[in-house]
Amino acid sequence: MTIIESLKQRKVTTRTLQEMKEAKKKITSLTAYDALTARILDEAGIDMLLVGDSLGNVVQGHETTIPVTIDEIIYHTKAVIRGVKRSLVVADMPFMSYQVDAKEAFRNAGRLLKEAGAEAIKLEGATSNVLDSVYNMTNSGIPVLGHLGLTPQSIHKFGSYKVRGKDEEESEAIQQAAKNLEQAGACAIVLEKIPATLAATISKELSIPTIGIGAGVGCDGQILVYSDMLGLTVDFNPRFVRKYMTMYENMLSATKNYIDDIEQEQFPNEQESY
Numbered sequence: 001m002t003i004i005e006s007l008k009q010r011k012v013t014t015r016t017l018q019e020m021k022e023a024k025k026k027i028t029s030l031t032a033y034d035a036l037t038a039r040i041l042d043e044a045g046i047d048m049l050l051v052g053d054s055l056g057n058v059v060q061g062h063e064t065t066i067p068v069t070i071d072e073i074i075y076h077t078k079a080v081i082r083g084v085k086r087s088l089v090v091a092d093m094p095f096m097s098y099q100v101d102a103k104e105a106f107r108n109a110g111r112l113l114k115e116a117g118a119e120a121i122k123l124e125g126a127t128s129n130v131l132d133s134v135y136n137m138t139n140s141g142i143p144v145l146g147h148l149g150l151t152p153q154s155i156h157k158f159g160s161y162k163v164r165g166k167d168e169e170e171s172e173a174i175q176q177a178a179k180n181l182e183q184a185g186a187c188a189i190v191l192e193k194i195p196a197t198l199a200a201t202i203s204k205e206l207s208i209p210t211i212g213i214g215a216g217v218g219c220d221g222q223i224l225v226y227s228d229m230l231g232l233t234v235d236f237n238p239r240f241v242r243k244y245m246t247m248y249e250n251m252l253s254a255t256k257n258y259i260d261d262i263e264q265e266q267f268p269n270e271q272e273s274y
C-alpha cells in the first residue's frame with residue numbers, strides 16, 4: 001500500500017494533515033452542520049469537516065456570521081461528530097468567543113473539545129491575543145487552525161467580502177501573520193480569498209498545511225461550504241465556488257412533484273398504505 005492509499009484509509013487527525021502535506025496529497029475539506037450530511041461527506045472520503053460559523057448564513061439565514069454563539073457551534077458539532085467515522089472534525093470559534101482575552105478563548109476552546117467532541121478548533125486573524133491563544137491552546141492539547149485573508153467575522157471592519165492581500169502592504173501582512181501563526185503552534189491555516197500567487201508562496205514557506213478557499217490551486221488543500229459545492233445555495237455565486245450538482249433545482253422539482261401527487265391523490269398508493 002502506498003503512503004497516499006494508507007492516508008486515505010486512516011482516521012484523519014491533525015497529525016495526518018501534516019503527513020498529507022509532506023506526501024503531497026491534497027487535503028480535501030467541506031463544511032458540515034448536521035449528522036446526515038456529515039455521514040455522506042465522510043463516506044465519500046472527505047479528509048476534514050469544518051463546523052464553520054458559516055452555519056449562521058447556511059442554517060440560520062443570517063446575513064453575516066456575527067450572531068453565531070459558542071453554544072450553537074457546540075450543538076452542531078455534536079451532531080456532525082455522530083455522523084463521522086474517518087474525517088477530522090474541526091469546530092469554528094464564533095465571533096466574541098475568543099477575542100476578549102486568552103483565558104476566555106481557552107475556556108471556550110476547551111468546551112468545543114470536551115462538550116462537543118471536536119478534534120481541533122479554528123479561529124480568525126493573528127492579533128497578539130489570537131497568537132497567545134494559539135500558543136496556550138496548542139500547549140494544552142487543543143489543536144488550532146488559523147484563518148487569514150478574508151476573515152468574515154471582521155466584515156464590519158472591512159466593509160466588504162472582496163479579495164484581500166492584493167496590495168503589497170496587505171500581502172506582506174498576511175505572509176507575516178501566517179508565519180506568526182505557525183510559530184505560535186497552529187497545525188494548519190485556512191487562506192480565504194487571496195491571490196493564488198500569494199497563497200502558493202505562503203504554502204511553500206510554511207511547514208504546516210494551508211487549506212484554501214478562493215486562494216488558488218497552490219494551497220495544500222481546499223475547502224468549500226458544502227451547500228455551495230452542491231448547488232443548494234442559489235444567490236451566492238462567487239467565482240471560487242464550483243457547483244458539483246444543482247441541488248436547489250432538484251429539491252424544488254421533487255417537492256413540487258410531491259405536492260402534485262398529494263393533491264391528485266397519487267400519494268400514498270396501495271403499497272405505501274397499511
Ligand code: KIV
Pocket residue numbers: 031050051052053054055092147190192213223224225
Ligand atoms: O465558517 C466557515 O465555513 C469557514 C470556511 C469558509 C473556511 O470559515
